[in-house]
Amino acid sequence: MSEEVTPTTPPPADPSQDGPAPGCHAETPADPERRGFLGSLSSLAMAGGLAAGYGTFGCFAARYLYPAHAAATGWMFVCEVGRIAPGEALAYKLPDGAKVVIARQGSSGAAEDFVALSSVCPHLGCQVHWEGQNSRFFCPCHNGTFDPSGNPTGGPPKEPLPRYPLKVEDGLLFIEVPLEGLA
Amino acid sequence: MSMLIGWLKERIPVSGDRLREMTNEPVPNHLRRWWFCLGGTPAYLFVVQVVTGILLAFYYQPSSRTAYESVRYITEEAAFGWYLRGVHKWAATLMIAAVILHQMRVYFTGAYRKPREINWMVGMCLLVCTLMTGFTGYSLVFEQLSYWGATVGANITENVPVFGTLMKRMLLGGDTYNANTLSRFFILHAAVLPVTIVLLLGVHITLIRLQGVTELEFEDQEPGEQKHFNFFPDHFLTELMIGLVLMILLSVLATALPAEMGPKADPMSTPEVIKPEWFFYVTFRWLKLFSETTAILSMGFIAFLMFIWPLVDGAIRKRWKGSEASVWVGLFAVIAIVGLTVWEAFVAH
Known part of the structure; x- marks a missing residue:
């Protein structure tokens, strides 16, 4: 015979009494704020x-x-300054395979005498090529044209062709070029 | 079988009735006309792209040293590689065409108007993602045209005000196209953009489901004609049929006009005649017509105007009741887009 178990609950606290209900911890009324x-x-x-x-x-x-980092560049030796006479030019190949024409326009022997035009169009980065019959550089992407000094003459480009930095030290010509190619 | 169904029902507490209610949306009668099913077409083609793209990725190697050779291997040596690459290429073309046609249909039927403005904007985001996926995918082949297309595309981003340089460097992984560029394009093409498209498609379809398909009425409609039909199986079968026709079309195109190998990318020489993929002819011609900044800012403005068009149209129609200005604007835009595309297609420079 089993004894019936009835759940017991603690008697409800009498709200009229101020003290804590028996069996409960002391509690301050919650401050809603x-x-x-x-x-x-x-x-x-x-x-x-x-x-x-x-x-x-x-x-x-x-x-x-x-x-x-920005792409690594380095100074590379080109030739002795006297090797290019004023008005002449020299074809030079960069480590990444690009061909650069370095032209001499002055006779002072300083770096300012020389110009090395980049073939990267300043518009949207395509390669320009020389059009002998028109004496101009032409960009096939958006029909930009440049005169032999690299100044814009037609099409969307508003800036000249970029120039590679050059310097002369002890009578030797150096060019600053990117060291890493794509492959 | 019934035991299996009972077993599944205990573990997946969705009732059949509820499921039918969720999936069996009443479809307005005008969707019996095939040109109203153009929204489902790019979605179907997207699935084709995911499947063929995964298959192509088994052999593709995203590095400037190996990319071209791996695409050549897929095209010329791997069994049915030519077919999978052809389907992938043509499905991309058809997907972009279908997205544009779908957008035109939504535009000219005014289906973007209240309360569907947000869904138009989601659709615009999907259009941009689709075009970007096309651009990055085309670049992966590492042919001359795709290489120079990528160079021009990345340099365009540089002209975006404030964030331009950051965007270009993030896209290329450097100041110019370099050894890290192709892997970035690959990750964008094969992971980032498809996941974004899936998420946007989820929102797009949910909004369609919540708002219902726009109801359109036609003059040849009988007055007593039933206005809706069931999604399942009626519309589902229509979509299946469209899918079948598309698979046949893709197979024919991939066989008759297969994806070929152009000359390998040469960073030292831009080809004499250079063109992007057909869907960028408009922007390419635009860049020839105006200076860099003008061209890019105006293109950005046009894209922004397209994005917020439902709001602009709403304001116009509020001011002038029943105005159909949007039709004229749309016609002008279509003529301009088609005109510039044809112009670019028929001239070398």
């Missing part, structure tokens, strides 16, 4: 923590994807 403030504070802390955590991750990822 303070509770609300603490709730907002903890929500804010949570949002801040999440933003800081994912934000840090996002910054790391963006920095990881952003290319580390």
